[in-house]
Amino acid sequence: MAHLASFSFTSSPSNSASSLSPLLQSHQQPHLSSPLQDTLINIDNSATMTNSYKYSVLLPTYNERENLPVIVWLLTKTFQENNINYEIIVIDDNSPDGTLVVAEQLQKIYGEDRILLRPRAGKLGLGTAYVHGIQHATGDFIFIMDADMSHHPKFMPEMIRLQQAKNLDVVTGTRYAGNGGVYGWDLRRKVISRGANFLASVLLRPGVSDLTGSFRLYRKEVLSRLIESCISKGYVFQMEMMVRARQFNFTIGEVPITFVDRVFGDSKMGAMEIVSYAQGLWKLFVAV
Amino acid sequence: MTRATEAATAIGILGTIYLALLFQWLPITLPPTIQEFILPVLPWWVLVTFGAYSLGNIGYHVMTFRDCPEAYDELQVQISQAQNDLRSKGIGL
Numbered sequence: 001m002a003h004l005a006s007f008s009f010t011s012s013p014s015n016s017a018s019s020l021s022p023l024l025q026s027h028q029q030p031h032l033s034s035p036l037q038d039t040l041i042n043i044d045n046s047a048t049m050t051n052s053y054k055y056s057v058l059l060p061t062y063n064e065r066e067n068l069p070v071i072v073w074l075l076t077k078t079f080q081e082n083n084i085n086y087e088i089i090v091i092d093d094n095s096p097d098g099t100l101v102v103a104e105q106l107q108k109i110y111g112e113d114r115i116l117l118r119p120r121a122g123k124l125g126l127g128t129a130y131v132h133g134i135q136h137a138t139g140d141f142i143f144i145m146d147a148d149m150s151h152h153p154k155f156m157p158e159m160i161r162l163q164q165a166k167n168l169d170v171v172t173g174t175r176y177a178g179n180g181g182v183y184g185w186d187l188r189r190k191v192i193s194r195g196a197n198f199l200a201s202v203l204l205r206p207g208v209s210d211l212t213g214s215f216r217l218y219r220k221e222v223l224s225r226l227i228e229s230c231i232s233k234g235y236v237f238q239m240e241m242m243v244r245a246r247q248f249n250f251t252i253g254e255v256p257i258t259f260v261d262r263v264f265g266d267s268k269m270g271a272m273e274i275v276s277y278a279q280g281l282w283k284l285f286v287a288v
Numbered sequence: 289m290t291r292a293t294e295a296a297t298a299i300g301i302l303g304t305i306y307l308a309l310l311f312q313w314l315p316i317t318l319p320p321t322i323q324e325f326i327l328p329v330l331p332w333w334v335l336v337t338f339g340a341y342s343l344g345n346i347g348y349h350v351m352t353f354r355d356c357p358e359a360y361d362e363l364q365v366q367i368s369q370a371q372n373d374l375r376s377k378g379i380g381l
Contacts, residue, residue, distance in 0.1 A: 181356035194353065
């Protein structure tokens with residue numbers, strides 16, 4: 001029985017993706033080791049070991065003095081524990097709080113090959129920050145995430161595994177599916193988020209559950225191509241990336257993530273954001 | 289074709305069929321119940337049904353939107369671990 005199951009697992013790559021979360025759990029519970037699980041664990045390890053790709057993390061920052069060291073620490077820990085080759089590219093938009101000084105200290109600790117500083121003269125927007133970052137990225141794949149710790153690096157190995165299992169172009173974190181979720185959101189925020197996402201899914205039919213999320217793994221050339229063709233800014237920019245990805249027939253996968261609202265600093269969400277979201281959504285509806 | 293033109297095309301085709309049936313432009317005889325009672329109110333029914341579906345969809349997903357306090361607790365522990373470790377390496381936090 002176990003033999004049969006492990007055979008079907010190894011022979012069909014599509015099965016491996018659906019068995020990913022049990023794999024992760026089996027790592028943490030060695031006492032549950034059956035012959036089947038041993039096979040699964042071996043496959044799981046080999047998938048990580050044979051991974052010779054390099055992953056670049058783009059971290060656009062503006063006043064993240066408190067968050068940056070912790071997020072870099074968490075990233076480094078995750079990558080080291082999973083034997084993943086990485087670099088972290090900090091794109092600081094001349095933060096007045098001295099984020100760049102902290103980043104320089106981090107560079108001394110972790111090395112200039114691991115932490116790359118690519119500061120810019122001022123606040124120039126998210127899209128151009130990614131363009132700027134990609135120009136200096138040496139990785140085969142690019143992670144984009146928020147530097148405020150609302151996105152936890154612990155989900156990255158799972159995103160990488162899903163990407164490899166299905167040979168995907170994009171893997172996006174989703175707060176809305178499976179075991180995903182949020183922390184620190186009141187009812188109002190949840191209704192706005194859900195309403196916005198429903199409206200977008202009706203108008204754009206993108207085929208992914210979390211359109212406005214910004215924790216994603218891209219093949220490098222796919223990200224360049226997408227940014228080149230995107231016209232929007234802010235929240236809508238993240239949404240357009242997914243819609244364009246579908247338009248170009250790139251393959252997209254989803255990994256459930258938890259989203260912990262900013263620990264340090266203020267979260268930005270007001271009436272102005274809702275209006276600009278609606279305008280951006282309409283532009284995409286007409287343009288894509 | 290953009291999503292807007294797709295939507296406009298679909299609405300245009302369905303709207304034409306509807307008007308053709310409503311004003312009996314085609315040589316088709318529908319049962320009198322449909323012709324007299326259902327067709328005149330069909331657009332309103334569609335509108336109300338879509339609205340109800342939207343509210344139901346959003347309401348259901350807000351209700352099942354998972355809170356993850358465990359992720360917050362885990363992060364708090366890791367933040368203090370990180371801060372202690374970083375302080376020991378000489379970063380002023």
